[in-house]
Amino acid sequence: MNKLLAVGTVAFDAIETPFGKTDRILGGSGTFVGLAASQFGVKTGIVSVVGGDFPSSHIEMMNSKGIDTKGIEIIKEGKTFFWSGKYHNDMNSRDTLITELNVLENFTPVVPDEFKDAAIVMLGNLHPLTQASVLDQMTKKPKLVVLDTMNFWMDIALKDLHTVLKRVDVITINDEEARQLSGEYSLVNAAKKIHEMGPKYVVIKKGEHGALLFNNENMFYAPALPLAEVFDPTGAGDTFAGGFCGYLSKTGNISFENMKSAIIYGSNLASFCVEKFGTERLQELTNIEVKERLEAFKKLTQFDINIS
């Protein structure tokens, strides 16, 4: 069992989908990563920041799941990061209605002493310099550094992103972002170019079309589970990343073979995430449900061809 350190946002989301809308509910990349990783019973610490308006009940819920929240700074006089978005009918595209950075604007992550030797570090989608500052605080070189990013940082901080990428083992990125970062349309060629930037492993998230894992000449593909209804896609990518890191932390094995399983576990948890608004489904998720759905993933993808 390895310690997992995750830096990311802990936030309020207000979400509108064709199925309904929410008030301010619990969200944020750090929250989803932590909840997903908590499925594996690994020691997970979240580094983030919230305002005085953040209910202690959310913190208590995270603690009850075994998530260490000492790294979540509370700025009493500040307000919690708030994002509001509206999904289109296809659920694959969305408009951002409101982004209030609030306390996130001057966020300087402080890694608790207890997690400065974490074996696995998940750098959630934040400014590349913020991500780098987390690595700077580690007293022991992590076994694995996983970084998530997005087109926004490529637009405004590409040089910083390139600098931090040199210190990263695994990048998780969506298909359009992989194309933007590499300048290559083919995802195979995109992964090759991104390997050269630093990450030995490239995970390309394709939403409802699944995810690809590249490691030089090795490729692995995990589908997303086809669902009758996608209720709210918010947090699915972070849940995927949290499941991926959680499984690797639990098993302590960072081989390509084991990463394949980690990708399946991540896809599995993400398939639950989208079934209800926000973190609701992850909060109530049982071990038995997770196992049953893993069986569904096996059935969905495994075949038996005798090549002769």
Place this chain on the structure above:
Amino acid sequence: MNKLLAVGTVAFDAIETPFGKTDRILGGSGTFVGLAASQFGVKTGIVSVVGGDFPSSHIEMMNSKGIDTKGIEIIKEGKTFFWSGKYHNDMNSRDTLITELNVLENFTPVVPDEFKDAAIVMLGNLHPLTQASVLDQMTKKPKLVVLDTMNFWMDIALKDLHTVLKRVDVITINDEEARQLSGEYSLVNAAKKIHEMGPKYVVIKKGEHGALLFNNENMFYAPALPLAEVFDPTGAGDTFAGGFCGYLSKTGNISFENMKSAIIYGSNLASFCVEKFGTERLQELTNIEVKERLEAFKKLTQFDINIS
């Protein structure tokens, strides 16, 4: 070993992609289906029509692959169906530049006696009434009827399409068309609705995102092999269908389990098709190449999780 009967177009295509352009080259759904099925050494008959301008060398090439062309009518005074298209940079969308139906306009398929008892019938993308007329000529109820169609027929001949669908076991259709036919956005729900129209098996083709097979509660997903370069996507869907039918004809087993393998074989052949213009890659394809790539498909998708 079962006989395979395929009705479809045998045509000239002129293709433009970001990588180059062609003069009139051999194309057509029947051609691709036949070439893909020929990989399995099954007795395949093509029913189609061409004009006097169609070179006998193309017919000879098909015969050399073991394809029975007795069902390809030659209308000496007519001209062969011609399609010209230009692919966009993403290779996923294309504009049709020219469609000259020519001899296809009054095409009345005539099934050769030898194939009236074929076990597997592939109804290529044609007017639903034309597809139905092929079934009417069968003297023995086929073991499996596979139908391919497109949005065009949903727009202009939906009622006829519904009529023929009642006689069909497997429909192959792309994701957008599945949504149009069913009125459901979710592919799971779309497949359910399409089951109710007749086909017990629904194959949804998602291009570079692979293919899904539905049979009531059973689902199977086959990815497309991620390729460094897609040179020309023309015919990939028909090659997929031809590989699917060819494998089922060879094995004579139409269980869901065996259809999973058939989907993998179809995806495998389609991955070759797109590597060169038109039918070029399929014509030169060797057994060893096919086997090697099947191993790549296994590596790409197979994982080993001990669910406990």
